[in-house]
Amino acid sequence: IADVHVATWRAAYPGMLPDRVLLGLSPERERAYWRHAIATQGCVGFVHVAEDESGGIAGYGSAGPARASGLGFAGEVYTLYVAPDHQGRGLGRGLLHAMFARLRREGRNSALIWVLAANPARYFYHAMGGMPAAQRRERHFGALLDEAAYGWADLSAVSGARERAKRHV
Template identity: 45%
Template sequence: MNDTAFRVREATAMDGQSLAEIHVETWQAAYAGLVPDDYLVRLSVDDRTRYWRELAAQRKKTQVLVAENAARQVVGFAAWGRTRSKDLPYRAEIYELYVHPDWQNQGAGRALMTAVFEEIAAAGGFNACLWVLSGNHSRFFYEAMGGQSVGQRRERFAGADLDETAYAWPDLIGWLRSVKG
């Protein structure tokens, strides 16, 4: 079930700049006070554009979906693939899920998460997880979406030790049934 206000589709290399803009603006808004300021200030849309164009074009290990509004403007994205953490027994991991600050709390995140879970289930996956900075308010979104806190870790990033929380969905098929009514 995708939210009717948003269309979710596979990202293409042509989406690179939109993904980069969302990435930079969302990081600067969501991670202020959590990630070192000098790192956030140095984030570059140009650098991120190259990264996202290449990632969207390769479609090998990481899948990238975008959410578009009614005007076909990309307002959010999600990237997922096989779980990277050997400490968690989940097949798939959402690496990134970002919605532009102007479009948050309008259903784009829910549409993206639902589409990712549908893709994971269609590929034979039955569970998924993600990591979020413990101080990031988006953790409340993941909790509202049925995510269960299943782990904690401390990671070194940009010269700082950051606390992260893992959320998991152990039964994607059941979750998808529940959101489809």
């Protein structure tokens, strides 16, 4: 997970995050963070991973209860990253659907995800049926960053569409 985190941030966020943040990313620090977060289930809710052909981690996502109240969403996708050399193969779509299914099993029938507004990958969420839900400006790493939320008001509709598509393939 740590290696995917570092690789995706370095590939996705140049020009959006301060260079010192990207250059300062450390797989060792990220490994320690994820070991602790998964062991204590602290601040991550749950984690799903996608494996490559050799059993290595090619992508991951985490989700759980929505952290922001007042937006009308019960669940939140906290992270969704696919290693740059594994993008375009449907892993992100599969991870997102798996997290939606888990949120539904937990009784969370709606969800949102926050993404940097300047990140062109945000349109993936629109293509996945997410609708613009909110905007905010937050301070991260000493910089004010604009964020956009995409939301799914009914996760059962997302799952139903996926099942219908599977039957027609």
